[in-house]
Structures are given as C-alpha cells and as structure tokens.
Amino acid sequence: MSKKILVWFRNDLRLHDNEMLVEAIAKSDAILPVYILDRRSFGETKYGTLKTGNIRAQFILESVLGLRNSLKKIGGNLLIAEGNPEDIIPQLAQEYEITEVYHHREVAREETHVSTLVENALWKLRINLKHFIGHTLYNKEDLPFPIKDIPDAFNQFKKKIERDSIIKPCFLAPDRINVAEVIDWGVLSSLEDLNLLPQQKDQRSDFEFVGGEAEGLAHLQKVIVAMQQAATTKNLILASKLSAWLAMGSLSPRKVYWEIKKMEGVPNTKAMFNHILLGLLWRDYFRFMFKKYGNTFFSPDGFGSQGLIDIANEQDNFNKWKNAQTGFAVVDAVMTELNQTGFISNIARQTAALYLINNLEVSWIFGAAYFEEKLIDYNPASNWGNWANIAGVGNDQKSKSVFDLDKNIKNLDPKGNYSLTWAS
Numbered sequence: 001m002s003k004k005i006l007v008w009f010r011n012d013l014r015l016h017d018n019e020m021l022v023e024a025i026a027k028s029d030a031i032l033p034v035y036i037l038d039r040r041s042f043g044e045t046k047y048g049t050l051k052t053g054n055i056r057a058q059f060i061l062e063s064v065l066g067l068r069n070s071l072k073k074i075g076g077n078l079l080i081a082e083g084n085p086e087d088i089i090p091q092l093a094q095e096y097e098i099t100e101v102y103h104h105r106e107v108a109r110e111e112t113h114v115s116t117l118v119e120n121a122l123w124k125l126r127i128n129l130k131h132f133i134g135h136t137l138y139n140k141e142d143l144p145f146p147i148k149d150i151p152d153a154f155n156q157f158k159k160k161i162e163r164d165s166i167i168k169p170c171f172l173a174p175d176r177i178n179v180a181e182v183i184d185w186g187v188l189s190s191l192e193d194l195n196l197l198p199q200q201k202d203q204r205s206d207f208e209f210v211g212g213e214a215e216g217l218a219h220l221q222k223v224i225v226a227m228q229q230a231a232t233t234k235n236l237i238l239a240s241k242l243s244a245w246l247a248m249g250s251l252s253p254r255k256v257y258w259e260i261k262k263m264e265g266v267p268n269t270k271a272m273f274n275h276i277l278l279g280l281l282w283r284d285y286f287r288f289m290f291k292k293y294g295n296t297f298f299s300p301d302g303f304g305s306q307g308l309i310d311i312a313n314e315q316d317n318f319n320k321w322k323n324a325q326t327g328f329a330v331v332d333a334v335m336t337e338l339n340q341t342g343f344i345s346n347i348a349r350q351t352a353a354l355y356l357i358n359n360l361e362v363s364w365i366f367g368a369a370y371f372e373e374k375l376i377d378y379n380p381a382s383n384w385g386n387w388a389n390i391a392g393v394g395n396d397q398k399s400k401s402v403f404d405l406d407k408n409i410k411n412l413d414p415k416g417n418y419s420l421t422w423a424s
Contacts, residue, residue: 002029004096004180008089008103008118009035009078010111010249011379012134013067014213017170017252020102020132025174032096032180033071034089035064037082038114042194047369054196055342056376059211063248064188066212076177080186086117093127096180104249105131107290108380109298136284137253138165140291147291152395157285170254202340204421209244209343209376216245220259223276227260227269240276241343243377246283253280286385289395297384300365302393310361317360321352322370324424330409331355333422342376347412353390354405364391 005028007021013035015021024031042052052060068078081088089101101122106112119129133140140147144164151157191198201208223240245251260276263269289297296302310317320326324335334348344352349371356367368387372378388394390403413419 003099004028004030004032006032006034006089006093006096006098006101008085008101009033009067010104010106011247012104012249013063014216014250014252015067015070015074015173016213016217017134017255018173019134019171020104022171022174023132024102025177028099030178030180031076032079032092032098032182033067033076034079034081034092035067036085036088037064037080037189038085039082039194040084040110042196045369045372047366049366049369050373053342053373054191055199055374056378057194057196058191058198059209059244059342059376060248061188061191062211062215063213063245063250064211066214066250068185068188070213071177071179074175074177076179077182077185079182080188082186082189084117085114086121089118090121090125090127093122093125096182098127101127101129102132103129104134106135107287108384109295111380134252135249136287137167137257137280138284139168140288142166142168143288147288150288150292152289154282154285154396157288158281161281161284167254167257170252170258199340199342205337205341207241207341207343209241211244211248211250213245213250216242216251217255219245220251220256224259224263227263227272228266230268230272240272240279242276243279244343247377247379253283256280283379283382286381289385290381293395296395297381297388298365300363300393302388302391303395304393306357306364306391306393308361309363314362314366318356318362318366318370321356321360321362321367326355326360328355328359329416329419329423330413332424333413333419336422336424338371338374342374345412347408349386350390350403351405351408351412353387354403354408357391358405364388364393 005024007024012018012020042057044050064080071078092098093101103115106115122129138161142165144160151160220242223242242251242256246253256276257280260273263273300306322335324332324339326332331352334344334352338344353367356362357364364387368384371383375383385394389396
C-alpha cells in the first residue's frame with residue numbers, strides 16, 4: 001500500500017523554506033496539498049468588526065492562488081475546499097486513504113482550537129496530525145531558554161537570542177512533486193462569494209500589495225535593490241513592507257534574513273538591515289509570548305489594567321476613530337490611510353492606538369479588533385501583543401512609559417504633509 005500524506009496549508013503559503021512540505025515529499029509516495037477556506041475567519045466579531053476585511057481577504061485569495069500556481073509549476077496542484085477543517089480533513093483522509101496529516105502549529109486561540117478539533121477527529125480514524133514549526137526566524141528548540149523562561153522584556157529577549165542562538169539555513173524549495181490523483185481540485189471563492197466588495201485603489205498610495213509567493217520573493221528582491229541604491233546615494237529607506245507576505249507565510253522570515261544578510265558588507269546598508277531584523281525579532285517575540293502565556297493577551301485587562309474607559313461614550317468615540325472623524329488631523333489621516341489601503345507604518349499604528357486609548361478612553365480591545373479587520377499584514381500575536389503593550393496591559397509592564405503621542409506625531413508628520421495628503 002502506498003503512503004499518502006495530506007499537507008494542510010494555512011498561513012504557510014510557500015514552497016521555499018517549508019520543512020513540512022519537504023518532509024512530506026521525502027516520506028510519502030504521493031502528497032495531497034490542501035487549503036481550506038474557513039468561513040469562520042470571515043464572520044463578524046462581538047465588537048461589530050469583521051474578522052477579515054476586503055483588502056486582506058483579497059490578499060489571502062491571491063496568496064492561495066499563488067501557491068496553487070507554484071505547485072502546478074512543479075507537477076502538482078492544490079486542493080481547495082470550503083468549510084470547517086475538522087469536517088473536511090477527516091473526509092479527505094478517508095477518501096484518499098491518507099496515512100498521516102502534516103500542518104504548521106499556530107499559537108492564537110482560534111487557530112489552535114481548530115487544530116485541536118482536526119486532531120481529535122483524525123484520532124478517531126487512527127491518523128496522526130503531525131505539527132511543524134515554520135513561522136519564526138529562530139526555531140523554538142534553538143532558543144537558549146525554555147518557553148516558560150523567555151524574558152518578558154523584549155530587549156533582554158533580543159540580547160540573549162542574538163548572543164546564544166543560531167538562525168538555521170532555509171530548506172530548498174522542491175523542484176518536483178508527486179500528488180494524489182484528484183478529479184476535482186476545487187475552485188476558490190471570490191470576494192463577492194464572501195460578501196465583500198473589491199477595494200478601489202487610492203491614488204494617494206504609492207504601493208500596491210499583491211498576494212502570493214512569487215510576488216513576495218519579487219518584492220524582497222526590490223527591497224534589496226533599494227538597499228543597494230540607498231547605499232550609493234546614502235538615502236535611508238526603512239519601510240520594507242514585507243510584513244504582509246510574512247503574515248501569510250508566502251515569505252519565510254529566514255529567507256528574508258539570509259537574503260538581506262548578503263548585503264551586510266555593503267557600506268551604508270547596516271541601518272536598513274538592522275531595521276528589517278528588528279521587525280523579524282519583534283514577530284518572534286510576540287509569537288513566543290503567546291506560546292508562554294496563552295490567551296491572556298485577548299483579555300481586556302491582560303497583565304494589568306488599561307485605566308480610564310469612558311463607558312458612556314465608548315461606542316460613539318470608537319466609531320469616530322475608525323471612520324476618521326475624531327477631528328484630530330494626524331489620527332484621522334492615519335485611519336483614512338488604513339481604511340483605504342490596509343497598511344500603515346508602525347509609528348502610525350502606535351499613534352492611532354495611543355489616541356484611542358488615552359484621549360478617547362476606549363478599550364484597546366476595540367482597536368485591536370478593528371486592526372484585525374483592516375490590516376493586510378495582520379497576524380494575531382503581533383497585533384494583539386502590540387495593542388496590549390500600548391494599553392499598558394502587556395506582559396512587559398516596564399513598557400508602559402515608552403509610548404508618547406506627541407513624540408510620535410512629530411516623527412510621523414513633522415511638517416504636516418502626511419495629514420494634508422490623507423485628509424479624509
């Protein structure tokens with residue numbers, strides 16, 4: 001009897017640096033690559049926001065089709081289904097006589113809950129769900145401390161892992177693949193099927209995100225070219241905009257690291273290299289914090305207390321904030337850019353969050369939920385971890401005093417040009 005492994009893709013939509021895929025190919029006669037569109041990821045939240053808005057949804061759909069195209073180029077395909085993974089994966093396992101199912105481990109509660117449901121359903125069929133780790137720059141087993149002892153302070157975390165850990169090389173992308181015989185590989189839903197409307201391009205935006213591994217790798221090369229040009233002109237370009245492809249797993253953080261590390265010896269590129277590396281380390285940090293503390297990050301009081309909340313006006317103030325109608329020019333500009341493009345800089349995110357929490361006295365949970373809907377580069381750990389920190393309820397209580405709205409505004413919009421450009 002031939003061995004078939006079902007490879008369940010989620011937020012790991014790539015061929016390069018994908019240990020799960022490499023091992024599945026090596027240990028089977030044929031694999032069944034599967035992506036399941038889970039409608040629960042597109043529903044409404046109790047905060048009146050959507051789990052996934054139209055801009056990120058479009059990016060997800062493009063990323064899935066990008067993976068399908070990548071697999072087709074090496075002789076494979078991607079089975080696309082819609083429904084609950086805990087129902088569909090056991091059905092596929094029986095239909096295709098699957099011997100084992102592979103997937104990447106997640107850390108946030110909804111994603112891990114789905115994994116548990118799938119694992120339980122497969123267990124009844126005596127089929128193993130094998131977990132892989134592939135979302136971080138540093139592997140969990142290579143950290144200089146167990147998860148429970150990870151320092152809560154980011155700077156300590158950074159110092160220790162940079163000194164005592166290694167970043168492993170990437171797994172090579174397979175150049176040939178043998179897949180199970182499938183009659184109908186399925187059709188991916190459209191935005192309209194998800195009750196979402198396409199976003200019209202805003203002419204004020206100088207960048208357009210297109211999902212998929214090929215697009216992510218191409219953009220990474222553009223960043224490297226920009227670094228080379230900046231090195232010769234001594235112009236510093238710090239906004240890499242790689243985060244959306246990293247969030248979908250269309251780009252591996254290790255791939256980003258090793259590609260930009262090739263620039264290490266080029267003069268005047270160190271600041272950009274350090275900037276990108278810092279972003280990758282923050283991604284790792286929040287992901288490991290979620291492993292350490294579980295779902296405390298989703299609690300309004302988290303590890304402390306936000307402080308004053310204007311209960312009587314909370315919903316009204318939240319609506320003004322999300323609709324860019326606070327009357328405070330910089331914040332309204334930030335929210336307009338977010339609503340129109342799905343992407344804002346890190347300092348813009350901090351500025352909007354500080355204003356919502358401290359000036360409008362709205363619970364940070366509302367803001368985090370709205371960013372979940374709108375951000376094209378949303379990932380649970382970074383989004384909820386950052387919001388909790390800004391609200392002063394994060395696990396690193398020393399970070400409370402770090403954030404300063406006035407200072408942020410001076411850095412974000414020193415001459416008022418940003419507010420003028422993105423006036424709603």
